Amino acid sequence: MRFFDGHLTVLIGLIVTLMTAGAIVSDGNYLSLFNLQSMAGQVPEIGLLAIGVLLAMCVGNGGIELSGIALANLSGVVAATIAASFFSASQDPEIFSLIFIVVALATGFLGGLLNGLLIAYLKITAILCTLGTQMLFIGLAVAISDGRSVRVGAPGPLYEIGNGLLFEIPISFLLFIGVACIIGFVLRYTPFGMWLMLNGSNPKAAEYAGFPKNKVIISTYTVSGILSSLAGVIIAARTINVKWDYGTSYLLVAILIAVMAGVKPEGGYGRVICVVLSAITLQMMSSMLNFMGLSNFIRDFAWGALLLGFLAIGRFRLLDLINLQKHAISASVRSPHVQK
Amino acid sequence: MKIANLMKTTAFALAAMSVLGFAAPSSAQDTKSITTVVKISGIPWFDRMETGVTKFAEQNPEMDIRQVGPATADSAQQLQIVNDLVATGVDALAVVPMDPDILEGILGRAMDRGTIVVTHEADNQTNTHADIEAFDNNDYGAALNERLAQCMGEKGKWTTFVGSLGSRTHMQWVGAGEENAKKYPGMELVDPNNESFDDANGTYEKAKEILRKHPDIKGFQTSAGNDVLGVGRAIEEAGLAGKVCLVGTGLPNPSTAYLESGAITAIGFWDPQKAGMAMNAVAKLMLEGKEVTDGMDLGVEGYESVTVTPGAGKGLLIVGNGMVLVDKETYKDYLF
Numbered sequence: 020m021r022f023f024d025g026h027l028t029v030l031i032g033l034i035v036t037l038m039t040a041g042a043i044v045s046d047g048n049y050l051s052l053f054n055l056q057s058m059a060g061q062v063p064e065i066g067l068l069a070i071g072v073l074l075a076m077c078v079g080n081g082g083i084e085l086s087g088i089a090l091a092n093l094s095g096v097v098a099a100t101i102a103a104s105f106f107s108a109s110q111d112p113e114i115f116s117l118i119f120i121v122v123a124l125a126t127g128f129l130g131g132l133l134n135g136l137l138i139a140y141l142k143i144t145a146i147l148c149t150l151g152t153q154m155l156f157i158g159l160a161v162a163i164s165d166g167r168s169v170r171v172g173a174p175g176p177l178y179e180i181g182n183g184l185l186f187e188i189p190i191s192f193l194l195f196i197g198v199a200c201i202i203g204f205v206l207r208y209t210p211f212g213m214w215l216m217l218n219g220s221n222p223k224a225a226e227y228a229g230f231p232k233n234k235v236i237i238s239t240y241t242v243s244g245i246l247s248s249l250a251g252v253i254i255a256a257r258t259i260n261v262k263w264d265y266g267t268s269y270l271l272v273a274i275l276i277a278v279m280a281g282v283k284p285e286g287g288y289g290r291v292i293c294v295v296l297s298a299i300t301l302q303m304m305s306s307m308l309n310f311m312g313l314s315n316f317i318r319d320f321a322w323g324a325l326l327l328g329f330l331a332i333g334r335f336r337l338l339d340l341i342n343l344q345k346h347a348i349s350a351s352v353r354s355p356h357v358q359k
Numbered sequence: 360m361k362i363a364n365l366m367k368t369t370a371f372a373l374a375a376m377s378v379l380g381f382a383a384p385s386s387a388q389d390t391k392s393i394t395t396v397v398k399i400s401g402i403p404w405f406d407r408m409e410t411g412v413t414k415f416a417e418q419n420p421e422m423d424i425r426q427v428g429p430a431t432a433d434s435a436q437q438l439q440i441v442n443d444l445v446a447t448g449v450d451a452l453a454v455v456p457m458d459p460d461i462l463e464g465i466l467g468r469a470m471d472r473g474t475i476v477v478t479h480e481a482d483n484q485t486n487t488h489a490d491i492e493a494f495d496n497n498d499y500g501a502a503l504n505e506r507l508a509q510c511m512g513e514k515g516k517w518t519t520f521v522g523s524l525g526s527r528t529h530m531q532w533v534g535a536g537e538e539n540a541k542k543y544p545g546m547e548l549v550d551p552n553n554e555s556f557d558d559a560n561g562t563y564e565k566a567k568e569i570l571r572k573h574p575d576i577k578g579f580q581t582s583a584g585n586d587v588l589g590v591g592r593a594i595e596e597a598g599l600a601g602k603v604c605l606v607g608t609g610l611p612n613p614s615t616a617y618l619e620s621g622a623i624t625a626i627g628f629w630d631p632q633k634a635g636m637a638m639n640a641v642a643k644l645m646l647e648g649k650e651v652t653d654g655m656d657l658g659v660e661g662y663e664s665v666t667v668t669p670g671a672g673k674g675l676l677i678v679g680n681g682m683v684l685v686d687k688e689t690y691k692d693y694l695f
Contacts (some may be wrong), residue, residue, distance in 0.1 A: 146594075170460065258438065258464050261463055268436055306439075306446070314400065
C-alpha cells in the first residue's frame with residue numbers, strides 16, 4: 020500500500036487550502052490557538068464513530084454501522100444513571116468518573132457484541148441489523164432516561180477528558196489520535212487486521228482459507244461498539260449532560276466521513292489515517308462556514324459536493340500518476356504515520 | 360493524460376477554494392457583534408424571529424448583528440455552531456437552545472471567556488447572563504381562559520388539551536386556566552388534560568370523541584401548537600363553528616382558514632420577532648455595561664416593563680408581557 024494514495028493527497032491538500040482560506044476570511048482568527056483547540060475538541064466524537072463505520076465497512080458482507088450514535092448516547096445514559104445512583108459527581112469525582120467510563124465502555128462492548136452476534140450467526144444483513152439495534156438502543160435510552168436529558172455534572176477527571184488541555188492540545192483529541200493509531204496498527208500489522216481486510220475483499224475465499232470468519236465479524240462490531248461508547252464518554256464530558264437524541268445527524272455524517280476517506284463500501288479497504296484527516300477536513304470546513312456566517316444549508320451543499328468529488332477521485336483514480344512521482348520521495352522519507 | 364489529471368486536480372482545488380473561500384465580511388475589532396443562534400433555521404417561527412433580528416440590526420447600524428441556526432433539528436449541530444461562534448470571538452450570543460442542558464458546558468466556557476450570553480425559552484438554563492421569557496406562564500394561561508370564558512358567555516362545559524402531561528409549560532397554562540375559570544361558577548370542566556402529543560390528527564380524533572361524549576360542550580382550551588388545528592377541524596366538521604369556542608396556542612398562518620370560519624375563536628402566542636429584538640436589546644445593554652432592572656423598558660413592544668428576578672443560575676430571568684391574543688379581526692397583523 021502506497022502511503023500517498025489519491026485520498027490522502029487530496030485530504031492533505033484540502034486541509035492546507037482550508038487553513039489558508041480560513042485565515043484569509045477571518046483575518047487570521049481562524050488559526051488562533053483558541054479556535055484550533057475548539058475545532059480539535061469537536062472532532063473526536065464524530066471521528067470515533069467514523070472509525071467504527073470504517074471497521075464495519077472493511078469487514079465486508081455489506082457491512083455498515085448505523086447504530087453508532089444511538090449506542091454512544093445509550094452508553095452515556097446508562098453510565099450516567101448507574102454512576103449517579105451510587106456516587107455523587109461533586110463529592111467523589113474520581114470514582115464517579117471511573118465508574119462512568121467503565122460502565123459506558125461495558126455498554127458499548129455489549130451493544131457491539133450484540134450487533135456482531137446477530138450479523139455473524141443469524142446472518143442478518145448489517146444494514147438491517149444495525150438499523151434494528153439502533154432503534155433498540157434509542158428505545159432503551161429513552162426508557163431509562165424518561166426521554167429527558169440526564170445530568171452528568173462536571174466531575175474532575177471526566178470533565179478534563181472533554182474539556183481539558185495537555186500541552187495546549189485538547190485531551191479528547193489526543194485520545195482520539197491514540198485510539199486511531201492503535202486501530203491503524205492493528206489493521207496493518209496483526210493477523211486480525213489481515214483477516215478483517217481479506218474477509219472484506221473476498222468472503223468466500225476467506226471462508227475456504229479457514230479464517231475464523233464469525234470471530235472476526237463479532238470482534239469487529241464489538242470494537243466498533245466500544246468506539247461508539249468512547250464517543251459517548253466524550254460527548255458526556257463535553258456537554259455535561261447526555262440525552263438520547265443528541266447528534267441524530269451524526270449517523271449520516273459518520274458514513275460521509277468514511278466514504279470521503281476512501282473506505283470501500285463493498286469491503287476490504289480503508290485507511291484509518293484517511294478517516295482521521297477526513298473528519299478533520301469536515302470539521303474545519305463547517306467551522307469555516309460558521310466563521311463566515313454563511314447559512315448552514317450551504318454546509319450541507321458543500322459536504323455533498325465534497326462527497327461527490329471524492330467518489331469521482333476513487334472511481335477514476337485521478338491522482339495515481341502524480342503519486343508515482345511522489346512515491347519515490349515518500350519511500351525514502353517515511354513519516355511516522357506510515358503505519359496507519 | 361498526465362497533464363489532464365494535473366489539470367483536474369488543480370480545477371478541483373480551485374473549485375474547493377472558490378466554494379469555501381469567497382469573500383466574507385471580516386468584522387473590524389471595534390464594532391461589537393451580537394449573533395442570535397436559533398434552534399433550526401428555515402422554519403416559519405425562526406424566519407419570523409430573523410425579521411426582528413434584522414430590524415434590530417437596522418436600528419443599530421454600528422453593530423454587527425445577525426442570526427444563524429442549524430439546518431437540521433439536532434442539538435449537536437447547534438452545539439457546534441455555538442462552539443465556533445465562541446471561537447470567532449463574538450461579543451454576545453443570543454441563543455434559543457434546542458436543549459438547554461446540552462449547551463450548558465459551552466455557554467459556561469463562553470462566559471468565562473467574556474462573551475455575553477442571553478437565552479430565550481430556557482428558564483432552567485444556569486449558564487447565562489439573562490434568560491428572556493415572553494410572558495409569565497400563569498398570566499398567559501389565565502388570559503387564554505378569560506378569552507374562552509368571554510366567548511362561552513361565562514357558562515357551560517369546557518375541557519383542556521396539553522401536549523403531554525410531562526410538558527411543564529402546558530400544565531402551567533391549563534392550571535392557570537382552571538384557576539381563572541373558578542371565577543365563573545357556570546363553567547364546568549369536563550375530562551381535562553387530554554394529551555395531544557402536538558399531533559393535529561390525533562387531536563382531531565380525540566376532539567371528535569369529546570364532542571360525541573359531551574354534545575353540550577361549549578369550550579376548548581388547548582396548549583400545543585397543532586392542537587387548535589385538530590380541534591378546529593373537528594368543530595368545523597361537526598358544523599359547530601361559531602357555536603363551540605376554541606382558544607389555544609397556535610400560529611396565525613396555519614390557523615387562517617379556521618379563524619375565518621369561526622372554528623377557532625382566538626389563538627395565543629408570543630411574537631418571535633419581538634423576542635428576537637428583546638434578546639438583542641438585552642445583549643446590547645449588557646455589552647454597554649448597563650444593568651437590566653425590574654420594570655425597565657427594553658424598547659421592544661411587549662417588553663416595555665419587564666419583570667426581573669434571579670434566574671436558575673447566576674443570571675437574571677427577564678419576563679416580558681409579550682403575549683399576543685388574536686382572533687378573526689386581528690390575526691392579519693401577525694402573518695407568519
